[in-house]
Amino acid sequence: MRSARFYLLLGLILLVGLAITGCLGVRSGEPQALFTASPVEHMIPFTANFDGTLSYDPDGRIVSYLWNFGDGAAGEGPQAAHVYEEDGEYTVLLTVIDNQGISGSSSLMVEALNPPPTATFSYSPKSKMEDKYIVGTLEWITFDASESTDDGEVVAYDWNFGDGEIDSGKVVEYRYLYAGTYNVVLTVTDDDGGKTKYVEAISILGGPPCNADVCPGGGRSCR
Numbered sequence: 001m002r003s004a005r006f007y008l009l010l011g012l013i014l015l016v017g018l019a020i021t022g023c024l025g026v027r028s029g030e031p032q033a034l035f036t037a038s039p040v041e042h043m044i045p046f047t048a049n050f051d052g053t054l055s056y057d058p059d060g061r062i063v064s065y066l067w068n069f070g071d072g073a074a075g076e077g078p079q080a081a082h083v084y085e086e087d088g089e090y091t092v093l094l095t096v097i098d099n100q101g102i103s104g105s106s107s108l109m110v111e112a113l114n115p116p117p118t119a120t121f122s123y124s125p126k127s128k129m130e131d132k133y134i135v136g137t138l139e140w141i142t143f144d145a146s147e148s149t150d151d152g153e154v155v156a157y158d159w160n161f162g163d164g165e166i167d168s169g170k171v172v173e174y175r176y177l178y179a180g181t182y183n184v185v186l187t188v189t190d191d192d193g194g195k196t197k198y199v200e201a202i203s204i205l206g207g208p209p210c211n212a213d214v215c216p217g218g219g220r221s222c223r
Contacts, residue, residue, distance in 0.1 A: 029059040031098040033106040041111045044151075045085045048110055050092065053078045057098040064097040070110065087114035087192060117150035117190040119198035129205075137206035140175045148188045148198075156189040162202075176204040 034054040039046070052065050055078075067075040069082045070090030084090065090112065095105040123143045126133040135141055145157045159167045161174050162182035176182065186198045 031057040031096045031104040033094045033096040033104045035094045043113045043115045050080045055096045060099045062096045066095040068093040084112040114192040116194040116196045117188045119188040119196040121145040134203045150190040152191045158187040160185040
């Protein structure tokens with residue numbers, strides 16, 4: 001019984017020894033690929049800087065640094081820089097090779113962000129009274145979002161006229177039946193799903209029309 005335990009213990013010792021020496025496929029002399037990236041998240045276009053000088057080889061020296069930037073581009077050297085021009089998530093891979101031809105790799109994620117669109121609009125007609133612009137009740141107002149921009153394409157223009165009514169389109173028409181100050185909200189959406197809002201207060205002067213109850217909201221269907 002003691003003999004069986006002795007051989008079992010001996011076998012365990014040999015197994016640990018084999019793992020340590022690499023006979024089970026674990027190579028203790030494998031180079032270690034270590035690197036940093038700055039920045040790891042930014043709006044496009046931007047330049048990411050990579051530093052692989054922290055990489056080391058426990059029993060030799062590193063002779064090659066190979067970079068895969070995740071977007072089809074590659075580079076060499078202990079330090080590298082790369083420009084990302086399209087939004088998305090990119091897996092950056094560094095592979096180091098030592099003087100014995102043994103390689104080691106590591107990776108990290110860089111996120112290139114889609115810049116949001118710029119939202120703005122103009123409207124007419126409007127009259128200057130003292131230090132602000134005004135519009136009369138029942139006046140048809142043309143709202144124009146043509147000056148909104150994006151690095152790609154603006155694909156949607158959504159309007160909230162501040163009185164419960166909404167519309168969509170680059171250029172829309174609307175009129176208010178009641179005097180007051182209304183916050184008109186334009187939301188533009190680009191072809192990557194980015195959204196931006198622009199808010200402008202519009203002052204409406206005048207009394208309610210006699211047939212106000214006939215056309216609540218002042219929409220185009222009552223024109």
